Amino acid sequence: MSKTIFQLVDQLPAKNLTTRVLHALDWVVPGDPWKNLVGFENTIKAISGEDDQKLIQKIGERAIALYNDKSQGYQRALWLYQKVDTLQGMAGFAVLMSKIGDQVNFLSFLKHITPKPETTQCADLGVKLIVELLAFTTLNGIPGDSFADFVKSLSDYHDEALMRMVAIICLDGILPLGPDFLSKGLSLLSKSGSGALEKSERFKNVQEYIPGGAVAEKLSFLQKGMGALQDWVHTFVAARSLNTEKVVGNLQGFLQGVGSKLDYVTAFLDVATNYVEHTGTQTVARSLITRAVSEI
Amino acid sequence: MAQSRIRSHSTTYPLLILLIAGCGSPADSRWQDAQTASRNKSAVSREAHDGKDFNKFFPKDKAKEPWDFVFKQEKKGAAIADLKKDGKHVATLSITDTISEPEALEKFKDSTKKLVGCPMAEEGKLGTAVLVADRYQVKIRSTPNGLSQEEREEWLSQFDLIGLSKLD
Numbered sequence: 001m002s003k004t005i006f007q008l009v010d011q012l013p014a015k016n017l018t019t020r021v022l023h024a025l026d027w028v029v030p031g032d033p034w035k036n037l038v039g040f041e042n043t044i045k046a047i048s049g050e051d052d053q054k055l056i057q058k059i060g061e062r063a064i065a066l067y068n069d070k071s072q073g074y075q076r077a078l079w080l081y082q083k084v085d086t087l088q089g090m091a092g093f094a095v096l097m098s099k100i101g102d103q104v105n106f107l108s109f110l111k112h113i114t115p116k117p118e119t120t121q122c123a124d125l126g127v128k129l130i131v132e133l134l135a136f137t138t139l140n141g142i143p144g145d146s147f148a149d150f151v152k153s154l155s156d157y158h159d160e161a162l163m164r165m166v167a168i169i170c171l172d173g174i175l176p177l178g179p180d181f182l183s184k185g186l187s188l189l190s191k192s193g194s195g196a197l198e199k200s201e202r203f204k205n206v207q208e209y210i211p212g213g214a215v216a217e218k219l220s221f222l223q224k225g226m227g228a229l230q231d232w233v234h235t236f237v238a239a240r241s242l243n244t245e246k247v248v249g250n251l252q253g254f255l256q257g258v259g260s261k262l263d264y265v266t267a268f269l270d271v272a273t274n275y276v277e278h279t280g281t282q283t284v285a286r287s288l289i290t291r292a293v294s295e296i
Numbered sequence: 297m298a299q300s301r302i303r304s305h306s307t308t309y310p311l312l313i314l315l316i317a318g319c320g321s322p323a324d325s326r327w328q329d330a331q332t333a334s335r336n337k338s339a340v341s342r343e344a345h346d347g348k349d350f351n352k353f354f355p356k357d358k359a360k361e362p363w364d365f366v367f368k369q370e371k372k373g374a375a376i377a378d379l380k381k382d383g384k385h386v387a388t389l390s391i392t393d394t395i396s397e398p399e400a401l402e403k404f405k406d407s408t409k410k411l412v413g414c415p416m417a418e419e420g421k422l423g424t425a426v427l428v429a430d431r432y433q434v435k436i437r438s439t440p441n442g443l444s445q446e447e448r449e450e451w452l453s454q455f456d457l458i459g460l461s462k463l464d
Contacts, residue, residue, distance in 0.1 A: 006327045040327070049440045050420040061330035062339075062397065068331070069339035072371060141347060141370040156366050156378070158385070291369055293423075294376050294390035294435055295397045 005040070005067040006060070008078070009285045012038040017104065018273040024250045025166050028240055034163040037282055047289045055296075062292035063285075073138040074288055076209070080138070081280025083205040084131040089271040106268060107257035113271070115263045119192045121176040122185040123200035126222040128168050128276060131206055133225050135280065139287045147228035154232050159286070160279040167275045169233065170247045176266040179243050182233050186226050194219050341396045344373035349463065350391035350432075351375055355454035372396075379436075379443075379451065386442035389451070391460065392433045400433055411449070412457050424448040429461045 173181035194215040212218035347370035359365040369376040373393040394400045404427045407415035425435040
């Protein structure tokens with residue numbers, strides 16, 4: 001049986017490897033550090049600013065009703081965030097994911113990890129970006145192919161949504177592909193065609209919701225989305241002088257040895273963290289609670 | 297005697313297991329009724345207006361520097377926007393159709409304050425709302441340290457409430 005929205009938010013980890021990796025990226029957005037909001041009641045209090053229990057109860061009940069109505073799109077958004085971050089290899093790293101203390105000896109896990117081919121890195125990057133677009137349009141109620149509206153909205157991203165974009169840029173973009181990752185990604189996808197997408201487990205998980213019939217059409221949608229993001233991403237990366245050394249340097253604080261095996265890092269993060277699902281759950285909760293507060 | 301003890305254990309333990317399995321956490325229980333009541337049910341009335349029908353009544357043109365306006369959600373029965381001052385989110389503005397959530401009308405029952413003839417009510421520490429045509433709730437909810445009650449009322453008065461009252 002699927003979990004309820006209050007269970008999902010209640011069960012968000014307060015501290016685990018995912019949250020440690022995300023906090024290791026706080027330096028990218030110093031004016032808007034990520035607060036890991038967990039717990040359904042806690043999230044209602046934080047977003048509404050209220051602590052009256054009767055009001056909290058009304059807000060929570062309306063949020064639950066809105067979530068349970070599939071036509072409102074909140075379940076689909078959550079599904080997208082969950083499925084794009086669910087990989088078969090994760091089960092073997094479940095213990096690692098809950099690791100919250102001290103150092104994690106990254107090098108000791110290398111024998112369990114297979115580095116991803118560059119084309120799969122590009123496909124995964126593209127799929128995560130497109131899932132962000134699809135979830136955004138589903139949550140906000142605007143048409144699903146509105147690239148311009150999505151790109152415009154990025155300048156208004158904050159809280160966990162902003163941290164999610166930071167993580168995609170740094171961990172799925174810069175780490176495996178360098179600061180010019182989007183151009184490189186588009187170029188490689190153009191050469192590899194549908195084949196790269198078909199090899200991506202993330203793509204297979206969410207493809208039914210990507211517009212287009214055949215994989216080639218879905219690839220075209222992906223490329224269009226990535227292309228629309230180029231200017232915004234370029235500006236974001238340049239304004240913060242983001243590069244591989246900075247990202248690795250901040251991860252090295254608790255992932256021992258990460259700097260020496262860069263080609264394994266993204267594959268390791270794939271199975272040991274779920275930052276899209278974690279922050280995506282928080283984004284869906286925020287959207288629900290904001291609407292519930294408006295409607296009661 | 298021994299046989300009856302065995303029989304009572306063989307029924308007690310499964311019952312205990314069922315009892316333990318059926319109990320959620322204490323936090324779950326406050327939401328369970330709402331969860332049960334809303335499963336597989338529509339939360340929005342078919343007769344509710346589309347959110348885009350409300351957009352034109354927002355005071356978007358009044359949001360000149362240092363103010364700014366960003367629409368956040370446009371769903372059936374609801375249009376929601378962020379109000380920003382100097383780039384910082386200070387309030388959430390919304391127009392919602394109470395046809396989907398009639399309990400929202402309760403707060404206006406004993407209203408003594410009015411805005412262009414529409415009853416106005418406070419909500420919690422940070423919200424002020426107006427009811428238009430006995431149906432459309434126009435609400436402004438401040439962030440903590442965002443807007444004062446007077447500022448919320450001022451922004452509410454900037455909505456096109458007369459225009460909204462004429463919405464079919």
